[in-house]
Amino acid sequence: MMLRFQRRIAAPLALLHSGLSDRERERAWHAARSGRARVVVGTRSALFTPLPRLGLILVDEEHDLSFKQQEGFRYSARDLAVIRAQRSGCPVLLGSATPSLESLNNALRGRYGHLRLPERAGGAHAPRLDLLDIRSARLDGGLSPVMLRLTGEQLQAGNQVLLFLNRRGYAPVLTCYDCGWVAECGRCDARMTLHLQSRLLWCHHCGSQRRLERRCPECGGGEVHPMGQGTERLAETLGQRFPDVSLVRIDRDATRRKGSLERLLGEIREGRHTLLLGTQMLAKGHHFPDVTLVGILDVDQGLFGADFRAAERMAQLITQVAGRAGRAEKPGRVVIQTRHPDHPLLHTLVRQGYDAFARMALTERRETQFPPFSHQALLRAEAHDERLPRQFLELAMALGRELAARDVEFWGPVPAPMERRAGRYRAHLLVQGAERARLQRLLARWVPRLPDLEGARRVRWSIDVDPQEML
Incomplete structure (x- = not known):
């Protein structure tokens, strides 16, 4: 992204992210604060950079979960970008091919303007999406015979193939x-x-x-x-099936060295690798004009996840990965392996697109009164003693019910979906209200009194407003 801005904008730029050295970050921060740098490109923490003449905020891939800081100081960079733009009196643009249901609902209600880009860049045609039923198929390293045949055909034709598996490691x-x-x-x-x-x-x-x-x-x-299969095992299988093809694997393990990701992506664009395998690191924002086939190997867990946002995340990931196919003159095809080819959400996504899927999902959320049609806060507690988090949350719930309005509900306390993590036992108490203002009034009165509850000092607790993950 930095290279794209440098090619198109003559003004000085500053880059801010956690991979920089302290000196590099300090230099970029001062350039932005003094006004020398006219454009700041960065990750979520760049939102806090002082800019004396702020005129526009762009949030790319606004749906991405990484915009939510999950540890320590919890915040949503996307939501804070909206607030900062509002206070600065400047526009904010939330960009995504797969907008979050919260942002889409704001657009449908008229709170946000809604700008659509119905055509792909450069006049490319949208790829063809197909569901591949693997219920009775004998898989070879996670690959069905049909997927292997389609991959071989495209490689023989001189095209690039991208296979997506969002699970690193061997098994x-x-x-x-x-x-x-x-x-x-x-x-x-x-x-x-x-x-x-x-x-x-x-x-x-x-x-x-x-x-x-x-x-x-x-x-x-x-x-x-x-x-089971991870990207490392899949690479082994593909190497055996296509020994004469140049294969590259893109995941966190294969790109640990500084500069290795940029080098590998450059080699892909140059055509030095024809078989591409990777996790979501390879799924978003890359332009590979010779990729004509994208194979998505395992998305079924998103259909039945315990988190009510699981299907939304799945649809966004499929759409983003599918966007790597057919980005130039060559037509593209996307094949999704699944053991649930009749699932209505998959059918809606494949046949009608993400917009139809999102509207269907919003209808479900409205009927169940889940966000964005309600508002949530999650009180987490953890300790080395299994009993302490639950005891603390029971007292917190009793206090909260005394302070809350009638339309604020308390769900729990219950063990976290992964109860024990890093040696500590964890439990959750979910608070949900139909109106954000009433939930905020409760939190303003409730949270300051939590440290005084019995056992509060024996647990590590935190409050997460608008939680994006329940893990």
């Missing part, structure tokens, strides 16, 4: 066939992911690692076996 499960042992994290209620290249078992939630053992640590019997 998400390591198990013993003799006794049923499964490699689990000792600090989280989660299974450890096998990373075969480094011969490590890795918890993707707390970061703990341990060396891979050849034999089962439970029964000492036969060898342990990986189950």
